[in-house]
Amino acid sequence: MAIVRTRAQWLLLVGGLIFLATLGLYMSEQWLDWLILVGIFAVAALGMHIMTGLCGQFSMGQAAFVALGAYTTAFLAGSHGWSPWITLPLAGLVAGLGGLVFGIPALRIKGFYLVLTTIAAQFVIMWTLQQPSWLGEGYGLSAPAISIGGSKLTVAQFWWLTLVIVVVMIFFTKNIQRTTTGRKFVAVRDNDLAAEVMGINLFRTKLLSFFIGCFFAGIAGWLWAHYYQTANPLLYDFKLSLFFLSMVIVGGMGSTTGAVMGAVTIMLVDKAVPYFSDVVADAFPSLGFNIPAALGLIMFAVVVIFFIMLEPKGLYYRLERIKLYYRLNPFAY
Amino acid sequence: MDVVLVQYLLLGGVYALIALGFILVFKSSGVLNLAHGRMVAIASYILYQMLEVWGLPPWLGILLVILSGAVLGYLIERLAVRPLLGQPFLSVMMMTLMLGMLLEGVRYLIWGPDSFTLSFAPKAGQGWLGNLLPAWVSPSNALSFAVAMLVFVLLTLLFRYTKVGLSMRVVAADPEVAQSLGIRVKRVFSISWAMSGAFAALCGVLMGMVLIVTPNTGDMVLGLGLPVLLLGGLNSIPGAVVGGLIIGLAQGLGSYYQPWGLDVKEITPWIVMLIILLIRPWGLFGEKRIERI
Numbered sequence: 001m002a003i004v005r006t007r008a009q010w011l012l013l014v015g016g017l018i019f020l021a022t023l024g025l026y027m028s029e030q031w032l033d034w035l036i037l038v039g040i041f042a043v044a045a046l047g048m049h050i051m052t053g054l055c056g057q058f059s060m061g062q063a064a065f066v067a068l069g070a071y072t073t074a075f076l077a078g079s080h081g082w083s084p085w086i087t088l089p090l091a092g093l094v095a096g097l098g099g100l101v102f103g104i105p106a107l108r109i110k111g112f113y114l115v116l117t118t119i120a121a122q123f124v125i126m127w128t129l130q131q132p133s134w135l136g137e138g139y140g141l142s143a144p145a146i147s148i149g150g151s152k153l154t155v156a157q158f159w160w161l162t163l164v165i166v167v168v169m170i171f172f173t174k175n176i177q178r179t180t181t182g183r184k185f186v187a188v189r190d191n192d193l194a195a196e197v198m199g200i201n202l203f204r205t206k207l208l209s210f211f212i213g214c215f216f217a218g219i220a221g222w223l224w225a226h227y228y229q230t231a232n233p234l235l236y237d238f239k240l241s242l243f244f245l246s247m248v249i250v251g252g253m254g255s256t257t258g259a260v261m262g263a264v265t266i267m268l269v270d271k272a273v274p275y276f277s278d279v280v281a282d283a284f285p286s287l288g289f290n291i292p293a294a295l296g297l298i299m300f301a302v303v304v305i306f307f308i309m310l311e312p313k314g315l316y317y318r319l320e321r322i323k324l325y326y327r328l329n330p331f332a333y
Numbered sequence: 334m335d336v337v338l339v340q341y342l343l344l345g346g347v348y349a350l351i352a353l354g355f356i357l358v359f360k361s362s363g364v365l366n367l368a369h370g371r372m373v374a375i376a377s378y379i380l381y382q383m384l385e386v387w388g389l390p391p392w393l394g395i396l397l398v399i400l401s402g403a404v405l406g407y408l409i410e411r412l413a414v415r416p417l418l419g420q421p422f423l424s425v426m427m428m429t430l431m432l433g434m435l436l437e438g439v440r441y442l443i444w445g446p447d448s449f450t451l452s453f454a455p456k457a458g459q460g461w462l463g464n465l466l467p468a469w470v471s472p473s474n475a476l477s478f479a480v481a482m483l484v485f486v487l488l489t490l491l492f493r494y495t496k497v498g499l500s501m502r503v504v505a506a507d508p509e510v511a512q513s514l515g516i517r518v519k520r521v522f523s524i525s526w527a528m529s530g531a532f533a534a535l536c537g538v539l540m541g542m543v544l545i546v547t548p549n550t551g552d553m554v555l556g557l558g559l560p561v562l563l564l565g566g567l568n569s570i571p572g573a574v575v576g577g578l579i580i581g582l583a584q585g586l587g588s589y590y591q592p593w594g595l596d597v598k599e600i601t602p603w604i605v606m607l608i609i610l611l612i613r614p615w616g617l618f619g620e621k622r623i624e625r626i
Contacts, residue, residue: 058423086558105607108447108611108614111422111611112422112423112426115423115426115615116610116611117605119559119605120559120603120604120610123556124603124607127600127603131573131595152618165403225545238552239434242430249407287442287443288445289445290441290443290446291442294439295438295442296438297434297438297441298434298442300431300434301431301435301438302435304427305413305432305435307432308417308428309416309417312420312424
């Protein structure tokens with residue numbers, strides 16, 4: 001519990017958790033739906049944070065690993081009637097093993113060659129998942145709803161489940177940064193040559209980061225499949241991978257809080273699209289039905305471009321600056 | 334079988350042209366322009382708008398679309414990529430990806446999910462080209478192959494014999510030395526991006542001739558361009574041509590044999606790319622500049 005140090009932090013943590021949990025009691029279903037999606041995406045973004053933020057292995061194929069997790073649980077729990085609680089770790093494991101396979105090139109290449117490998121992974125995995133007939137051939141599989149004590153989870157209950165998983169994942173991520181493994185990741189990110197000279201096994205460390213990052217993606221896939229009760233290949237496209245990567249960039253590279261903040265920001269932008277598209281549709285009625293889909297792309301791109309150009313260190317850095325300002329006030333140093 | 338292979342070999346010429354657009358930018362400024370596919374797609378749609386909606390004659394439409402492609406490339410370099418000079422590669426890469434999304438959003442706003450073919454493409458058995466070629470060779474494929482090869486020759490000559498080409502080569506080798514030699518590095522960047530944009534537009538015209546232009550074209554072009562690029566080597570112009578032909582041939586073989594009854598046409602380029610990344614990341618003709626670990 002060393003990641004929560006002071007009494008004020010404990011109070012904030014407990015108060016915040018109680019607040020988030022009670023949201024399930026009075027929030028409208030529409031916003032609860034949004035909150036659950038934010039939770040799912042935050043888990044996948046935390047995986048990206050471990051891979052990209054801590055270990056410096058850029059990935060543009062996270063959506064495919066989410067799909068691996070979703071398909072695992074849909075196949076085992078949906079088609080073969082296993083309990084979803086058994087498939088929870090299995091979904092993570094299968095996605096993690098997929099990550100290992102596509103992480104092997106990281107032994108020889110880095111930088112944008114690795115990015116290209118992960119883009120290839122995205123397309124190869126998604127194509128492969130759509131081929132066999134027992135995986136639904138492009139229509140996907142249906143996954144069962146999760147039931148506890150015989151009754152299916154309501155939306156509010158699913159939000160509590162998501163919240164528990166997100167908190168566990170954040171706890172794990174926060175903690176791994178304090179362990180030998182986490183420090184090895186940071187060493188590899190900052191200077192891989194020096195890290196190797198100091199006796200860190202580069203190959204193993206990189207593969208481990210891929211495994212953990214993709215494990216998180218698999219868990220997110222498990223949540224998503226059981227929430228939508230389907231594993232549809234159309235959900236996990238290249239754009240979703242960019243979503244995850246931009247969450248890490250918007251939040252700030254190398255910070256756990258940043259990854260969650262990035263997920264919330266990107267999803268807020270996504271949530272704001274319908275409101276904006278109504279305004280645009282009133283102003284330009286000739287554009288017709290294309291507006292919502294097009295505006296979703298445009299607003300997402302504009303927000304990420306804004307962050308890359310004007311705030312490349314991300315939201316977390318800005319938060320730290322604000323905290324620093326109040327700590328030092330009235331002095332500037 | 335040889336019919337299928339010839340068709341795909343001819344398509345490989347177009348693939349090579351796609352990769353040339355990437356290489357031009359990469360050679361001079363070291364940026365991998367992942368928005369290139371979307372640029373190609375939007376150029377196709379602009380051409381469609383000019384020819385089918387406004388009713389311009391094809392030659393004027395093609396001229397205008399190539400010009401607008403060059404302007405688009407210049408604007409992207411000036412407004413989005415130059416402010417990021419010296420930033421880590423991921424920022425620049427993400428920026429080009431987001432520009433691609435922006436272009437896709439604009440395209441979707443105007444044209445939506447429509448797909449179309451360009452009607453001026455020569456048909457088999459019609460016109461002088463259709464009569465000249467045997468019936469099993471599609472004249473639009475042959476024409477696009479010829480255009481791609483012509484562009485390749487012109488580009489080689491440009492790099493070899495002109496002052497602009499020379500300055501591009503110097504900037505590619507070392508931008509700081511180039512600057513101290515009195516070459517206007519920024520202008521070289523602008524020129525190469527504008528040329529790359531013009532190439533994208535030309536690709537858009539050819540794609541509209543040989544294939545159906547769909548909202549998916551942008552992703553498809555990216556999925557063909559990157560493997561060709563890596564196969565040939567990131568900064569080699571002949572490599573792009575050889576890579577394009579090899580990828581075309583591989584696709585043809587894949588679609589002819591259909592291993593395990595699967596249509597592997599769309600996935601073959603990616604698999605070739607994965608293999609090349611594993612065994613020879615710098616490609617067939619590329620400079621072995623990769624940082625080894």
